[in-house]
Every structure is written in structure tokens, then in C-alpha cells.
Amino acid sequence: MKKVALGVLPWFSMLPLAQAIAEEITDKLDTVEVVAVSPLQFGGVDINKIPANVQTVSAEELQEAQALSLADYMNRYLGSVNINDAQNNPLQPDVQYRGFSASPLMGLPQGLAVYVNGIRFNEPFGDMINWDLIPQGAIESMALQPSSNPAFGLNALGGAINVNTKTGFSAPGHSFEAQGGSWDRHSEEITSGWNNGTWGYFLDGNYFSEAGWRDHSDTEAKRGFGTLSWRGVKSSLDLSIAGSDNTLRGNGALPQEMLAYGRDQVFTHPDITRNRMLLVSLDGDTWLNDHNQLSGTMYYRRNKINTYNGDGSEFGPCTADPNALCNEDDEELLALDGAGIAAEDAVEGGTINTSSTLQQSFGFALQNAFDHKVFGRDNHLVGGASFDHGIARYHADTELGALTPDRGVAGSGILLQDSHVRLTAETDHYGLFLTDTYALTDKLDVTVSGRYNQSHIKLRDHFGNDLNGTHSYDRFNPAAGLTYAFMPELTFYGNYSESSRVPTPMELSCADPNAPCKLPNAFVSDPALKQVVANTFETGLRGRLKNLLPGYMDWNLGLFRAINNNDIIFQSTGGVVANTGYFSNVGSTLRQGVELGLSGNFYQRWRWSTHYTYIDASFETPFLSHSPNNPAADGNGDIQVHAGDKIPGIPAHQFKFSTDYDIISAWTLGFDMNYNSSQYLRGDEANLTAKLPAFVVFNLRSEYRFNQHVALFGRVNNLFDREYANFGTWGNTGDVLDGVDTNLNGLNSRFVGVGAPRAAWIGIRLTM
Numbered sequence: 001m002k003k004v005a006l007g008v009l010p011w012f013s014m015l016p017l018a019q020a021i022a023e024e025i026t027d028k029l030d031t032v033e034v035v036a037v038s039p040l041q042f043g044g045v046d047i048n049k050i051p052a053n054v055q056t057v058s059a060e061e062l063q064e065a066q067a068l069s070l071a072d073y074m075n076r077y078l079g080s081v082n083i084n085d086a087q088n089n090p091l092q093p094d095v096q097y098r099g100f101s102a103s104p105l106m107g108l109p110q111g112l113a114v115y116v117n118g119i120r121f122n123e124p125f126g127d128m129i130n131w132d133l134i135p136q137g138a139i140e141s142m143a144l145q146p147s148s149n150p151a152f153g154l155n156a157l158g159g160a161i162n163v164n165t166k167t168g169f170s171a172p173g174h175s176f177e178a179q180g181g182s183w184d185r186h187s188e189e190i191t192s193g194w195n196n197g198t199w200g201y202f203l204d205g206n207y208f209s210e211a212g213w214r215d216h217s218d219t220e221a222k223r224g225f226g227t228l229s230w231r232g233v234k235s236s237l238d239l240s241i242a243g244s245d246n247t248l249r250g251n252g253a254l255p256q257e258m259l260a261y262g263r264d265q266v267f268t269h270p271d272i273t274r275n276r277m278l279l280v281s282l283d284g285d286t287w288l289n290d291h292n293q294l295s296g297t298m299y300y301r302r303n304k305i306n307t308y309n310g311d312g313s314e315f316g317p318c319t320a321d322p323n324a325l326c327n328e329d330d331e332e333l334l335a336l337d338g339a340g341i342a343a344e345d346a347v348e349g350g351t352i353n354t355s356s357t358l359q360q361s362f363g364f365a366l367q368n369a370f371d372h373k374v375f376g377r378d379n380h381l382v383g384g385a386s387f388d389h390g391i392a393r394y395h396a397d398t399e400l401g402a403l404t405p406d407r408g409v410a411g412s413g414i415l416l417q418d419s420h421v422r423l424t425a426e427t428d429h430y431g432l433f434l435t436d437t438y439a440l441t442d443k444l445d446v447t448v449s450g451r452y453n454q455s456h457i458k459l460r461d462h463f464g465n466d467l468n469g470t471h472s473y474d475r476f477n478p479a480a481g482l483t484y485a486f487m488p489e490l491t492f493y494g495n496y497s498e499s500s501r502v503p504t505p506m507e508l509s510c511a512d513p514n515a516p517c518k519l520p521n522a523f524v525s526d527p528a529l530k531q532v533v534a535n536t537f538e539t540g541l542r543g544r545l546k547n548l549l550p551g552y553m554d555w556n557l558g559l560f561r562a563i564n565n566n567d568i569i570f571q572s573t574g575g576v577v578a579n580t581g582y583f584s585n586v587g588s589t590l591r592q593g594v595e596l597g598l599s600g601n602f603y604q605r606w607r608w609s610t611h612y613t614y615i616d617a618s619f620e621t622p623f624l625s626h627s628p629n630n631p632a633a634d635g636n637g638d639i640q641v642h643a644g645d646k647i648p649g650i651p652a653h654q655f656k657f658s659t660d661y662d663i664i665s666a667w668t669l670g671f672d673m674n675y676n677s678s679q680y681l682r683g684d685e686a687n688l689t690a691k692l693p694a695f696v697v698f699n700l701r702s703e704y705r706f707n708q709h710v711a712l713f714g715r716v717n718n719l720f721d722r723e724y725a726n727f728g729t730w731g732n733t734g735d736v737l738d739g740v741d742t743n744l745n746g747l748n749s750r751f752v753g754v755g756a757p758r759a760a761w762i763g764i765r766l767t768m
Contacts, residue, residue: 035143037435037449038151040118041164042285042295043369043382045437049445051481051495052538053558053595055079055144059166062139064660064668066701066715070142070163071095071131076672076699078144079597079611082654084727085753089219089250091132091208092273094727097144098560099591099617099650100158102129104273106506107570109532113156116163117240117283118297122155124359124390124427126506132246133277133303137177137189138204138225140166148499148536148562150451150477151433153386156499157534157564158591167229167238168193168200179713179763185210200229213756214251216269216408221246237284244277253751255733257744263723263754268310268350268407268736277303291371298364305357310409312736315349315400325349325402348735350409352399353419363388367433378439386431392505396421405739422462425505430454435479443485447495450478455502459509467509473502473531481538488546493558494539503529507568507583530566530585537561540595551602561592563620571626572683587621589647605662613654617647625685629730631748632688639686646680646687649727651694653677666705671719673698676726681750683730692752695724714762718755727753 034044035054047054055078057070067073071093074081083093086105094103100111110127113120122129145152145160152160171193180186186209193202208221227240250273251266258265278301285295318326324335367384398419401411435449454474461467481495503511511529540558567589572581593616599609619641628637646652658672678691701715731751737744 035145036162036164037437038367038382038384038433039115039120039153039160039162039386040283040295040297040365040367040384041162043293043367043380045380048485048491049437049447049483051447051483051493052146052149053079053493053540053542053556053597054146057139057142057144059140059171062136064703066703066713067136069093069131069136070134070139074144076656076674077609077658079595079656080146080593080613080615080654081144082651082674082676082726084649085725085755086253086727087250087271088214088217088252088753089212089248090210091219091221091246091248092250093131095129095131096650098146098158098562098593098613099615099647100562102161104128104130104132109568109570110155110501110504111157111534111564113152113154113160114163115152115160117165117238117281118365119279119281119299119301120153120363120388120429121163123303124361124388124505125357125392125394125425126504127155127501130275130277130303130305132221132248132275133223133242133244134163135165135204135206135223135225135242135244137191137206138165138202138242140164140170147495147538147560148477148479148497148534149449150479150497150499151382151435151449152499153431153433153451154429154453154455154499155501157501157532158562165225165227165240166191166193166202166204167227168195168202169229169231171202172200173767175765175767177763177765179761181714181761182759183210183213185759185761195229195231198231200231202227202229212249213759214264214754215266215406217249217251217266219246219248221248235284235286237282240279240281240283242277242279244275246275248273248275253727253729253731253753255731255737255744255747255749256752257733257747257749258737258740259752259754261740263757266407267733267751268312268403268409270308270310270408272306272308274306275303276305277301293369293371294367295369296364296366298362300362301360303359305355305359307353307355309353310401311351311353312403312734313349313351313400314734316735317348325400348403348738350401350403350736351416352401352409352411353396354399355394355396357395358393359390360392361388361390363429374438377441380437381434382436383434385433386429388427388429390425390427392425392427394421394423394425403736403739407736407739420463421467423467423505423509424460424462425509426456426458426460427505428456444482445484446480446482448478448480449497450476452476453500453502457502457505457508459505469508471503471508471528473500475500475531475533477533487543489543491542492540493542495537497536497538498533499536500531500533502531503568503583510581511583529568529583532567533565535563535565548600549602551600551604551606553598553600555599556595556597558595559593560595562590564589564591569685572629581626586619586623586641589618590620591615591617591647591650605665606659607661608657608659610657611655615650615652615654617650617652619643619645619647619685627683627685627730629732629748630683630686630689631730632684632686639684639688641685645685648680648682648684648729651676651679653694667702668704669702671698671700679728681728681730689730689750692725692728692750695722695726695755697722697724697755709767711765711767712762713765714760716758716760718758721758722755723757724755725752726755 075083102112189206281299283297365386370381433451477498479497542556655675660670675696698719703713
């Protein structure tokens with residue numbers, strides 16, 4: 001009824017009666033959006049009563065945007081989110097929100113908590129997020145919760161991402177989708193959902209493959225997801241199984257000097273990550289009475305990650321025998337002929353770094369949601385507990401080899417003992433949480449929450465005893481906030497919250513400045529690190545303006561300020577690129593800024609949104625950073641970081657705009673643009689060198705629906721073929737580029753993550 005009324009309204013704009021009827025129907029059909037206030041997807045509250053700017057995404061919005069992944073969608077459409085190409089693989093993005101990271105890369109401080117159906121998705125070993133393991137076609141909804149919300153447990157320093165998947169009740173029907181285009185990329189996806197009112201199922205299978213736009217960068221991903229559901233009068237159960245077998249090649253950053261030889265070049269290769277995951281979960285709820293909902297989830301997760309990375313090394317031809325490789329003291333390490341490597345095929349020394357991380361985790365969460373009036377006023381109370389146990393078996397080796405003319409690495413079979421790691425890490429995380437929203441008046445709602453976390457980490461070294469250690473952390477994190485609705489068009493909100501993250505087993509195993517490690521391979525010692533605590537203030541205004549052209553416009557204006565205490569960063573000790581170093585607490589860091597968002601829907605055919613974010617991210621505690629690859633470093637390779645210096649890798653200004661217009665009811669045309677301002681390079685924490693330049697990218701998309709069963713769609717990324725880089729770090733080229741240009745050897749170079757050139761894809765979707 002609503003679509004019919006508003007869809008014909010422009011053609012009858014001269015008829016006041018028709019317009020009045022349409023506006024009345026619109027008012028009556030306004031719905032309340034309910035958002036979960038804890039990792040479990042039950043016991044939610046009205047989004048307008050949450051004292052923060054929550055952003056949500058639906059399955060329909062994901063489909064209409066033609067986004068490659070959930071991370072891609074957030075980068076293009078959600079405020080304060082950006083991604084970079086540190087890995088340069090479309091399924092391995094480094095996601096940042098308000099300057100906090102959720103990344104698949106070891107070595108980055110993980111400041112966002114990610115949950116799928118109430119299951120903690122941060123990896124047990126390093127809290128990383130493997131975005132390729134989240135099946136986009138199975139996503140029913142997602143909520144990006146800002147601030148340090150304690151109810152979401154560890155790592156929610158900057159916020160939490162809460163994903164809910166489809167069932168046969170939420171997504172009945174069947175579809176097949178296929179698309180292909182540039183870089184030999186193609187993907188096929190089939191979904192099927194059904195229910196008879198009591199039982200239901202949902203299945204999603206996806207295959208993705210591409211050759212990639214850079215050399216040696218092909219990728220293949222196979223993902224499946226299924227749910228068996230039961231619905232009773234007052235209860236529900238969902239049994240879900242997910243599996244992935246993905247082989248990802250991301251060749252990382254490129255020395256800026258090599259851009260002259262083509263942006264598709266790679267520094268060294270291969271760089272392969274294989275992720276194989278199995279996830280089984282059971283979740284459900286039951287209404288104990290009309291006001292009391294009990295819900296819970298339990299899960300088992302197994303994820304095996306294998307990496308195979310070809311890198312340069314500090315080794316070179318021996319003075320006495322050019323057919324052998326020596327270290328810096330001219331001690332022979334490898335005879336090429338003896339290792340089966342032809343001397344004419346070898347340029348310089350190289351290494352093959354391999355790792356295998358088998359992570360198994362299981363856990364459960366239980367909560368109770370109470371909707372009882374207190375003193376005659378509405379009150380929504382949610383309390384619960386969670387437990388997560390993880391065990392990670394980490395193996396790593398470094399094999400000596402030689403660089404080939406195309407900067408691949410030929411292995412010798414000889415392993416370096418210093419890089420041999422056999423480590424088992426066990427983690428136990430306990431949590432108790434409570435959150436309550438109380439309506440003091442019809443316009444004023446107050447929310448208080450808190451969570452007690454306790455973590456135990458045990459490290460066992462199977463190749464010595466340097467890594468052995470036991471660590472325990474605990475903390476209570478509180479939060480309090482309020483919303484006041486002056487009128488439907490204007491609501492005020494304010495919130496203070498605290499959250500924490502404990503050092504990961506990976507960080508604890510690489511925390512000695514006297515014995516640096518090479519990520520993601522060699523770990524050497526485990527000095528204690530302090531847990532990171534974030535104190536966040538957030539306030540703002542928001543509302544919805546109705547009866548505009550007929551339609552509506554949502555708006556929000558907010559301020560946020562988050563201080564991380566005892567923040568942990570990775571300190572580089574140099575070497576080729578900059579992947580050798582150690583983790584340390586560096587005092588306080590600050591992330592504060594302004595957010596402005598506008599979105600509207602006019603005439604039910606023109607949809608648009610725009611977001612602007614200013615982020616002031618800085619170090620607040622002076623410290624001496626070891627960054628020998630930075631050309632401004634002193635004779636010891638150090639740079640002095642002062643209070644107020646900007647945190648590298650975070651653009652101060654972000655601006656986004658997107659719009660979709662239904663040219664006719666069956667044909668939609670849309671585009672989006674994304675602007676990121678300049679940013680300092682990693683390795684330049686003291687802000688001594690030039691920034692990475694700003695950039696803006698435009699994307700185009702369209703869809704034509706022949707009928708309710710057949711749709712044709714397509715998109716063009718980087719419409720104007722802009723050459724840009726969205727990631728930068730200081731590294732050293734060593735002798736890797738001898739086969740390209742001897743003048744480029746031994747440079748302290750700006751390594752940049754280059755953005756992809758213009759590309760286009762077309763696809764078809766069949767539904768029934």
C-alpha cells in the first residue's frame with residue numbers, strides 16, 4: 001500500500017486530497033527499528049533509545065549496492081569507515097572505524113569486536129578478523145555499534161559489528177546469481193530458503209575466483225552456509241553450519257619507485273593465505289512469560305590458516321664464491337648448486353616464511369531480557385554471561401632461498417633455526433554483562449550497562465622454554481547514557497563508556513625489544529603487556545524530517561572522543577620492508593572527531609545518503625619509536641614521538657556520497673563517491689615525512705528488473721580510472737630490485753598500497 005501510494009504521488013501532485021491520503025498512510029506505516037544491545041540477537045530496543053549513532057544494514061541494501069563484501073559495503077556507505085589495500089586482496093581488507101582496526105593482518109591493534117549470530121569472530125590467537133569467512137549472501141542484517149560499549153566484551157574499544165544471518169523464516173525463496181568481468185573475476189551464488197510455519201531451512205553456497213589485476217594475485221574462495229530452524233508458539237531454535245576453503249593471494253605494498261614500471265608490479269611473491277573454517281552453532285530463545293525472554297547460543301569453530309610468503313632477505317652473494325649466499329659477516333649460509341638452485345636463476349638471497357595456525361574454539365552465551373514496568377514506566381533489562389575457550393597451535397619456519405629474476409623465491413630446503421617456532425596458546429575469556437534502558441519520561445530514556453571480563457592466557461613453547469608463560473587479566477567496564485526526544489525531528493543523545501582488550505597470545509609472544517620477531521612467523525619471548533582500556537565520550541543530535549518533496553530525510557550530527565590507555569603498537573626494527581619488530585605499550589592515544597550524516601528517500605524512487613567525518617587521531621604520551629627505515633631517523637634508527645603527533649594510517653577527513661534513482665520502476669541507476677584526505681605513513685609516528693596524498697574514487701552501478709524473477713545488473717569501479725594509494729609504510733628495498741634497477745637497491749622507500757584501476761562486471765539474478 002505504501003509503495004503504491006508514494007510511487008504515484010508525483011503524477012498527482014496537483015491533487016491535494018491524494019497527497020493528504022498518502023501522507024496519512026506514511027505516518028501510519030512508520031515502523032520501529034529494533035537493535036540488539038548485546039552480542040545475542042534477542043532482547044533488542046528501539047534504535048532511537050540507544051545513546052549512540054548506530055548504523056544498520058539489511059540484506060536488501062547489500063544486494064542493491066552490489067558490494068563485493070560486507071567490508072566493501074561499509075567502506076562505501078557507512079560513516080567513519082574506511083578500508084585500505086595493505087594486502088591488496090579484495091577479500092582481505094584492513095577495515096577502520098573511527099581510527100580503530102578490524103583487520104586480517106597480524107601486527108595491527110584490533111580495536112573492534114565482531115560477532116556473527118552472537119559468536120565472537122575475532123580469532124583466538126591474534127584477535128584478527130578474516131572477512132573472507134563471513135558469507136555475504138547469508139547476511140540478514142548488520143549493526144555497527146559505536147563507542148566502547150562494554151556489553152560487547154573484549155576489543156570493543158571503538159565499537160562492535162554485530163551480524164545476523166538468514167533463516168528459512170526471514171528469507172524464504174530461491175535464487176541463483178552469476179557475474180563476471182574484469183581480471184577474469186567471476187562468482188556464482190545459489191540460495192534457497194523455505195518454511196512450513198514450524199520447520200524451515202536456509203542454504204547459501206558461493207564460489208569466487210579472479211586472476212587479480214596485479215601480477216601473481218589470483219584468488220579463489222569457496223563458502224557455504226546452512227541453517228535448520230524450528231519455530232514454536234513461544235520458542236525458536238536455529239542450528240547453523242558454515243564452511244570455507246579460501247586461497248587468497250595478496251602481494252602487499254609496492255616501493256613507490258616501482259610505480260614507474262607499472263602499478264600491477266609486485267615487490268616479492270608469492271604471498272598466499274589459505275583459510276579453512278568449520279563453524280557449528282545452535283542458538284534459540286523462549287518466552288518464559290509475556291515479559292521475560294531467555295536466549296542463548298553455543299558454538300564450535302575450527303579454523304586452519306596457512307601462510308606461504310616469499311620475501312627478500314639480508315643475505316647476498318659471498319665475496320669468495322658468488323654462487324653461494326652469505327650473511328652480513330660474509331659467513332656462507334647456502335651453496336646454490338648444493339641446494340639445487342641454478343646460479344643464473346638467482347638474483348639475491350631470499351626467504352620463504354611459512355606458518356600454520358590451527359585455531360579451535362568453543363563457547364556459549366546465555367542472557368535474559370526483561371520487559372517490566374518500574375514505577376509505571378517502561379524498563380528493558382538485559383543480563384547475561386558468556387564463556388569463550390580457544391586453543392591455537394602455531395607452527396612457523398623460515399626457509400633459505402634465492403630470489404628469481406621475477407622476484408619470486410626458489411627454496412633450498414634449509415631452515416633457519418632462529419625462526420623455528422612451535423607454540424600452543426590457550427585462552428579463556430569469561431564475561432558477565434548487564435544493560436538497562438529506563439523511560440524516565442515519555443521523552444527521556446536512560447541507559448546504564450556494565451560488563452566484568454576475566455581472561456587467562458597460557459603459552460607453551462614446544463621448541464624450548466622462551467615462550468612459556470601464564471597471564472591473567474580482569475576488569476569491570478561501565479557505561480551510562482541518555483536520549484531525549486524533543487520532537488520526532490530532534491533527539492539528543494549522550495554517552496560515556498569504557499571497554500578493554502587484553503594482549504593477544506601473538507603480542508605476548510613478541511614483546512621483547514632485545515629479541516624482535518618477524519611477523520607472522522618467529523616469536524621469541526613473552527614479557528608481560530598491560531591491557532588496553534578505552535574511555536569514550538559521545539554526544540550528538542539526530543532526527544527525521546518528514547513531508548519533504550514527499551518523502552523523508554534522516555540526519556545526525558555527533559561528537560566523539562576516545563582515549564586508549566596503555567595502547568599497544570608494533571615497533572619495527574627494520575629489515576626488508578619492515579616486518580621485523582616487537583609489541584609494546586606506548587601510553588595513551590586519542591581518537592576524537594565530528595560526524596555528520598544525511599540520508600533521504602524522495603518520491604519512493606530517489607534514495608541518497610552522504611557522510612562526513614573528521615578524525616583527530618594522535619599520540620598523547622611521548623615515546624621513542626625505533627623506525628630505522630624512516631629517512632628522518634637518527635643514527636640509531638630512532639624517531640622521537642611527541643604528544644600531539646598524528647597516528648599514521650588514519651585520514652583526518654572522510655566524505656562519502658551515494659545515490660540511486662529509479663529511472664522507471666524496473667530500472668535503477670546509481671553511483672557513489674569516496675574521498676579520503678592525506679595520511680601519514682606507518683613508520684612515521686613522529687610525522688617527519690610527507691603524507692600519502694588524498695584521493696577520491698567514483699563508482700557506477702545499475703540494475704534492470706525484467707520481472708520479479710529476472711534481473712540484470714552491473715557496476716563499474718573507479719569510474720574515472722584514478723591512480724591512487726590508500727596505504728603507506730616506510731620500508732627498505734634491500735637488494736630485491738637488482739633485476740629491475742640497481743639504483744633502487746638499499747633504498748629507504750615509501751611502500752604504498754595501490755588502489756585498483758577501473759574495472760567492470762555484469763551479472764544476472766534469477767529468483768523464485
